[in-house]
Amino acid sequence: MELFGRSVSHYIWRKSSTAFQKKNIIPTVKHGGGSVMVWGCFAASGPGRLAVINGTMNSAVYQKILKENVRPSVCDLKLKRTWVLQQDNDPKHTSKSTSEWLKKNKMKTLEWPSQSPDLNPIEMLWHDLKKVVRARKPSNVAELQQFSKDEWAKIPPQRCNRLIASYGKRLIAVVAAKGGPSSY
Template sequence: MEQWRTFPGVAGRPKLPQERSDNSSRRSQKTPQQHPKNCRPHLPQLRSVSHYVWRKSNTAFQKKNIIPTVKYGGGSVMVWGSFAASGPGRLAVINGTMNSAVYQKILKENVWPSVCDLKLKRTWVLQQDNDPKHTSKSTSEWLKKNKMKTLEWPSQSPDLNPIEMLWHDLKKVVHARKPSNVAELQQFCKDEWAKIAPQRCNRLIASYRKHLIAVVAAKGGPTSY
């Protein structure tokens, strides 16, 4: 199994409470969130707690009423990861623009090492979705040349890839460590991915049949998974 994912970094500007016409009112700060979906979803901002500020009108820019962010500015990290029932594979940080050539380089440097690390048998299959970089002519030829068998995947499908659950786990633990810059964000992602328990991976694979049955029963609609 494989997937790549973007992890937004810390916010780069102060968050100010919105002003209302009454002299004393309750202020709430919430970070917008986007639902993880498909190959390149964005996860919630790392600073995602709610803040409440009591203040009078026309005092929004007073220092005591401003919620500061870290001084390092914004940033994000794109990563590629893999896993099997026996545990997590390699996690690679992607620098620059993602294209077919970069994707093939990631596969070359990480798939076979992950297969060896996880001691997979020769019958293993690579799962990827239908992102253009995955299905391009050059990538298809590269996969064939390197004898990597891929799992057939529908063009329009629910989030059936079990690695979605691991991305969710990773987001939570990295968020809890509160990275203050991109370098820390990268390192925390690598550290926490390596800590994923093989038992967690095994349970995701073992429950996959139930997941598929639930999706079929719901005719492609929402399920408890």
């Protein structure tokens, strides 16, 4: 999530020849405006915990996030013993130490194709979260963090359920697109 970063789009409707009027100029922020990295999880029953990541994430940091957030989320969401952790193929997720940690902590993971955001239901939640946080117009990193936490907690269980329920349709769309981009 970026505060004033490159991923934030700005559109202005203006008359020609008014480009340099003050009301039509978007101020820039030197050295970026700051960003927040978060980790989150969810199930069909609703959003789980959201963790703010300070600094660089490596395998050790990732394992700490899992330790502090997965089981509490499983309990909060009242999941049965059959839950499975779905993660992408980021190197810190698939490192030898993380694989050993997951095995030691009896966390079953779902095999996952790389570069498959259309199949990953949490990508849709990240999109939703960015949209509502951006609409609140955070003015600093602390607000960006707080708004992210606030809005994550407001995600309706019905939204999560629909994302899980639509997985079959997403899979069919990706296969039809021969692995390319789909409408999801």
